[in-house]
Amino acid sequence: MADLSIDFVRIKSPNPFWLASAPPTDKEVNVVRAFEAGWGGVVWKTLGEDPPVVNVNGPRYATLMSQDRRVIGFNNIELISDRPLRTNLEEIRRVKRHWPDRAMVVSLMVPVVEESWKRILPMVEDVGADGIELNFGCPHGMSERGMGAAVGQVPEYIQRVTEWCKHYSKLPTIVKLTPNITDVRYPARAAKAGGADAVSLINTINSVMGVDLERMVMSPSTDGWGSHGGYCGQAVKPIALNMVAEIARDAQTQGLPISGIGGVTTWRDAAEFIALGCGSVQVCTAAMVYGFKIVQDLCSGLSNFMDEQGHASIEDFRGRAVETVKDWKALNLNHIEKAVINQDSCIQCGRCHVVCEDTSHQAITATKDGKRHFEIKEEECVGCNLCVSICPVPNTISMRALAAGEVDKRTGMAVNGEYANWTMNPNNPMRTSAATCG
Amino acid sequence: MDSPSSRACGIHAARLNLAAYASNFGDAHAPLNRAQALIEAERCYYCYDAPCTIACPTGIDIPTFIQRIAQDNNRGAALTILESNPLGGMCARVCPTEVLCEQACVRNTNEEKPVEIGALQRYATDAYFAKPGVPLFTREAVTGKRVAVVGAGPAGLACAHGLARRGHTVTVFDANPKPGGLNEYGLATYKTADNFAQREIDWLLSIGGIELQNNQKLGRDMTLDALLGQFDAVFLGLGLAGVNALGISEPQLPGLRNAVDFIAELRQSDPVRVPIGRRVVVIGGGMTAVDAAVQSRLLGAEQVTIVYRRGPDAMSASMVEQRWAQTSGVTIRHWAAPKEVIAESGRLCGIRLAETTLDGGKLVETGETFVLEADMVLRAIGQTFIAEPAGAAIALKGGRIHTDDDGRTSLPRVWAGGDCRFGGRDLTVEAVEHGKRSAIDIDLALRGSSAVAGTQRKLEKAHG
Numbered sequence: 034m035a036d037l038s039i040d041f042v043r044i045k046s047p048n049p050f051w052l053a054s055a056p057p058t059d060k061e062v063n064v065v066r067a068f069e070a071g072w073g074g075v076v077w078k079t080l081g082e083d084p085p086v087v088n089v090n091g092p093r094y095a096t097l098m099s100q101d102r103r104v105i106g107f108n109n110i111e112l113i114s115d116r117p118l119r120t121n122l123e124e125i126r127r128v129k130r131h132w133p134d135r136a137m138v139v140s141l142m143v144p145v146v147e148e149s150w151k152r153i154l155p156m157v158e159d160v161g162a163d164g165i166e167l168n169f170g171c172p173h174g175m176s177e178r179g180m181g182a183a184v185g186q187v188p189e190y191i192q193r194v195t196e197w198c199k200h201y202s203k204l205p206t207i208v209k210l211t212p213n214i215t216d217v218r219y220p221a222r223a224a225k226a227g228g229a230d231a232v233s234l235i236n237t238i239n240s241v242m243g244v245d246l247e248r249m250v251m252s253p254s255t256d257g258w259g260s261h262g263g264y265c266g267q268a269v270k271p272i273a274l275n276m277v278a279e280i281a282r283d284a285q286t287q288g289l290p291i292s293g294i295g296g297v298t299t300w301r302d303a304a305e306f307i308a309l310g311c312g313s314v315q316v317c318t319a320a321m322v323y324g325f326k327i328v329q330d331l332c333s334g335l336s337n338f339m340d341e342q343g344h345a346s347i348e349d350f351r352g353r354a355v356e357t358v359k360d361w362k363a364l365n366l367n368h369i370e371k372a373v374i375n376q377d378s379c380i381q382c383g384r385c386h387v388v389c390e391d392t393s394h395q396a397i398t399a400t401k402d403g404k405r406h407f408e409i410k411e412e413e414c415v416g417c418n419l420c421v422s423i424c425p426v427p428n429t430i431s432m433r434a435l436a437a438g439e440v441d442k443r444t445g446m447a448v449n450g451e452y453a454n455w456t457m458n459p460n461n462p463m464r465t466s467a468a469t470c471g
Numbered sequence: 472m473d474s475p476s477s478r479a480c481g482i483h484a485a486r487l488n489l490a491a492y493a494s495n496f497g498d499a500h501a502p503l504n505r506a507q508a509l510i511e512a513e514r515c516y517y518c519y520d521a522p523c524t525i526a527c528p529t530g531i532d533i534p535t536f537i538q539r540i541a542q543d544n545n546r547g548a549a550l551t552i553l554e555s556n557p558l559g560g561m562c563a564r565v566c567p568t569e570v571l572c573e574q575a576c577v578r579n580t581n582e583e584k585p586v587e588i589g590a591l592q593r594y595a596t597d598a599y600f601a602k603p604g605v606p607l608f609t610r611e612a613v614t615g616k617r618v619a620v621v622g623a624g625p626a627g628l629a630c631a632h633g634l635a636r637r638g639h640t641v642t643v644f645d646a647n648p649k650p651g652g653l654n655e656y657g658l659a660t661y662k663t664a665d666n667f668a669q670r671e672i673d674w675l676l677s678i679g680g681i682e683l684q685n686n687q688k689l690g691r692d693m694t695l696d697a698l699l700g701q702f703d704a705v706f707l708g709l710g711l712a713g714v715n716a717l718g719i720s721e722p723q724l725p726g727l728r729n730a731v732d733f734i735a736e737l738r739q740s741d742p743v744r745v746p747i748g749r750r751v752v753v754i755g756g757g758m759t760a761v762d763a764a765v766q767s768r769l770l771g772a773e774q775v776t777i778v779y780r781r782g783p784d785a786m787s788a789s790m791v792e793q794r795w796a797q798t799s800g801v802t803i804r805h806w807a808a809p810k811e812v813i814a815e816s817g818r819l820c821g822i823r824l825a826e827t828t829l830d831g832g833k834l835v836e837t838g839e840t841f842v843l844e845a846d847m848v849l850r851a852i853g854q855t856f857i858a859e860p861a862g863a864a865i866a867l868k869g870g871r872i873h874t875d876d877d878g879r880t881s882l883p884r885v886w887a888g889g890d891c892r893f894g895g896r897d898l899t900v901e902a903v904e905h906g907k908r909s910a911i912d913i914d915l916a917l918r919g920s921s922a923v924a925g926t927q928r929k930l931e932k933a934h935g
Contacts, residue, residue, distance in 0.1 A: 381522065382516045383518050384516060399519070
């Protein structure tokens with residue numbers, strides 16, 4: 034049996050699955066239920082200064098759904114904890130005492146004022162928290178007051194607040210980043226410069242879920258008006274993976290521990306975050322859609338995967354895919370693939386044909402000898418993978434790499450087995466003579 | 472009214488308690504609700520040059536109407552269906568989809584579970600008929616041309632609708648008191664609950680330009696020549712008026728009757744008043760046999776047996792229909808042929824059957840016989856075209872009217888379609904296609920320009 038336990042910047046937990054700072058970790062009753070279900074840790078919903086914030090009492094959540102009402106994307110306009118600071122602290126102390134083996138990270142958000150941080154940090158340390166997470170990501174409401182994403186969008190603020198936290202607290206400090214920026218490497222570098230032990234990402238993405246077309250009102254709305262919320266759930270996973278990978282491979286932040294967040298729904302999602310360097314994984318939407326029990330499925334799937342692959346611990350495969358993420362200019366332009374359709378499993382829906390014909394390279398037949406038949410025309414195929422991506426039957430269309438020396442029927446040229454990227458390409462006016470693997 | 476139980480011998484009405492009739496003759500298959508329809512619609516892969524559309528005799532663009540259901544655009548879905556098949560509501564209920572569109576669904580390959588195209592088609596058309604709004608179809612400028620349609624069955628109605636759309640003025644003659652043909656008289660009641668056939672016809676006629684004349688029978692109340700004198704063109708959708716005999720001695724007995732008459736009586740009556748035997752034998756292997764047998768059970772017959780002279784694969788009722796009969800409590804007795812109707816003092820009491828087998832590919836009797844007790848025997852071994860009303864001049868083939876693909880008969884200005892036309896499978900949906908195509912061709916002929924005709928034909932095919 035694989036060992037799922039982690040030691041993430043001195044914060045230990047029996048498995049890598051933490052509940053992210055959000056409604057599921059707002060109260061003792063929720064967190065105890067989570068620990069009973071098997072969650073490895075929680076990031077307690079963000080604490081702020083008293084008096085507590087006030088939430089709307091109309092809809093706070095909305096979803097993007099498939100036809101059979103599976104949640105694809107989720108949006109919320111909840112603020113940070115709306116309960117008194119002391120109530121939260123007392124509950125955190127009690128829960129940690131009863132659940133000493135679980136990670137108890139406390140999320141914090143106070144104004145960008147040194148005094149505010151100096152005041153709250155000792156209180157959190159005093160209740161026995163294992164670490165703190167600085168909420169520089171919340172994109173709605175709090176950002177209008179100069180906190181949350183408003184801090185996360187200014188690298189200098191990130192660095193300054195992180196420095197205060199490292200100065201006034203001994204606790205491991207995780208900086209939670211907002212994706213509502215143009216280049217996530219800058220805030221990550223600022224966090225590192227400020228002494229952060231780790232970063233966590235992504236927080237939610239600015240979003241309007243939709244418009245009620247009968248009433249001509251955006252949704253969700255409260256008393257006729259709405260405000261943008263934070264978008265999360267499965268739909269954001271690719272965005273999160275990219276940002277995680279950018280930080281993992283950036284020369285300045287390489288090696289900075291990362292807690293991965295963003296649409297983790299299955300063990301496979303979690304394993305992907307880990308493969309791109311994350312040492313812990315945070316989950317919220319999946320729990321809000323299915324309840325806490327899903328952690329058991331996450332652990333079961335991850336454990337079986339690790340056993341099958343021979344990974345004894347999380348560290349055994351953490352970051353293993355990072356070095357496959359490159360700048361585009363490093364990709365091998367001499368490598369040539371062609372799609373292949375398995376005629377035995379093809380169900381003849383013809384979608385590959387029509388999308389290739391309409392939107393790509395006219396490289397798939399519709400008929401052969403007058404009969405319905407879908408086959409790759411290698412003389413047209415550029416290996417774009419569109420047909421593979423939209424085929425409804427798994428493993429029916431696959432990509433075949435041409436061997437060195439094999440003639441590419443599209444160009445009539447033999448495949449050059451040597452690596453050659455854009456920086457060396459004759460069409461590149463800026464080309465250099467030697468290969469650059471960027 | 473006396474209420475004999477299902478165990479009472481003889482032929483009686485009211486074998487069941489009243490409540491049973493409502494549930495027995497209500498909708499046999501519940502329609503999809505919105506949640507079910509959206510989930511089922513999502514299963515459609517939106518195939519290119521979709522095999523289901525190719526398999527549909529009327530060529531409905533099935534992926535398009537399903538996509539529109541998925542997008543909650545039922546009006547758009549209904550337009551796609553009704554444009555190709557103005558009787559798409561009825562076809563959604565009665566088409567043997569398992570041998571047409573659903574058999575062609577690519578989902579069969581991996582899952583053996585096609586998209587429920589028929590149920591989705593019903594969902595879209597029901598939604599539209601429940602809330603029709605602005606008419607989907609309007610008439611082109613009136614041409615002044617007049618067309619007679621003989622027979623208000625699926626072929627005639629589809630033809631009339633197509634002609635009315637193109638601006639022609641149509642008179643539809645039908646021998647029966649109500650329009651609809653087999654839709655009104657020939658289908659099991661539970662397939663067309665809530666008077667659907669007439670509701671659909673009301674909608675179809677609402678386009679305008681179609682006059683309906685009931686109780687007008689060709690050969691009795693008018694002749695083809697007379698119609699040709701009064702109209703610019705004539706479409707014959709005469710159906711099959713004759714019923715095949717069993718080929719054995721058939722004494723005149725109250726219990727021995729045609730399944731089509733029994734089905735028609737049931738459609739036109741309160742089921743509680745329709746007499747049924749305790750033991751019923753239906754001879755035949757088609758959908759008429761299944762409809763008659765299942766409805767016999769639903770009327771309270773205790774034992775109902777379909778007797779068919781060959782095996783299950785040879786039955787023209789699909790496997791789905793056969794299973795439906797069996798789960799409704801009907802026994803299907805294969806490899807048996809009628810030999811002798813047995814009566815005692817003027818009352819039917821059974822039928823002697825010969826066991827059959829294949830001998831070198833030829834159906835032969837084995838010499839063994841057996842008797843099934845019965846107080847009712849229903850003939851359902853096929854119907855025949857009765858040619859006399861149309862006159863001797865029209866060319867026949869295989870006993871039915873010989874036409875080209877557009878329905879043109881051997882007589883100038885006369886088209887024909889539906890079951891009376893040679894070469895089909897006697898399906899409602901084929902009859903609709905016949906009527907639809909003939910309307911296009913009649914329109915071309917009436918406009919009289921082959922150049923216009925060519926363009927028009929291409930347009931219609933693109934839409935079809």
